Amino acid sequence: MGDSVTPSFWTAYFGVEPDTAISKGQYFITPSGRPSRTPGRVGLWGVGSKLFVLSDQLEPHLRYLAERLNLSRPGLRDLLAREGVEVRFWCYWNNESGNREPDVPDDIRTMMESLGGTVEIDEYR
Template sequence: MRPDEKSDPIAHALAHATFIISGESVSPQFWSAYFGVQPNREITRGQPFRLPSGKSSPLPGKLGLWAVESRSAVHSNSLGPHVKYLVDRLGLPRANLREVAAAQGAKVALWCYWMNESGDRVPDVPDDIRAMMEAMGGTVEIDEYR
């Protein structure tokens, strides 16, 4: 490695996960209080928000969004450690999450980034996590890149 090159394990991660609550009536402040966790990303409908680049959005948010990510906290190319981090950090499962989310018209999702350039990697979201998300009214979404 040359002295001017940076070593960034996050930039080349082959997997990470994000727990997302989204919807027209989603209040990021409510969900921060509910979980006792500050999100990595948040959008309040009708308000400007910070883009992932750090810049301010040119238009106001169309939906509310509250999201906690594993990317900067977990360094693994498998989804299991990323998902476990989110489960532990958010105190999942939560018995009333389905009802609370439904009352706000919110969608609950576990979004999983999966890089599969070689075509031979299989996403490893454990069955118990899939069942937990379903019981809480959420979905598991695999966003696979080749």
């Protein structure tokens, strides 16, 4: 994400069609499939794992995305910096019982830190 995200660039780079693509200042299609009422406030290119990973644990979802996008490829951190964008994993963690801990493996955290990225978890109870 970032003000300078060009969705078509990242689609070509990763070789993956995004689930979400927004260019700052441009109208876009919302998750409900309708045109946005206002232009995008920030650029965003994103893919999800929910349709491909059947697990209520975070680890398989994070590993799927890291592999699908080949986030360990050489030069990615420099490219992100040149393009002025950030990489993030946004995780929605359903924890109705309140007694589970999100499982973000150390190697995933390390990989994201090496890219200058973050893992963000929204916990729902």
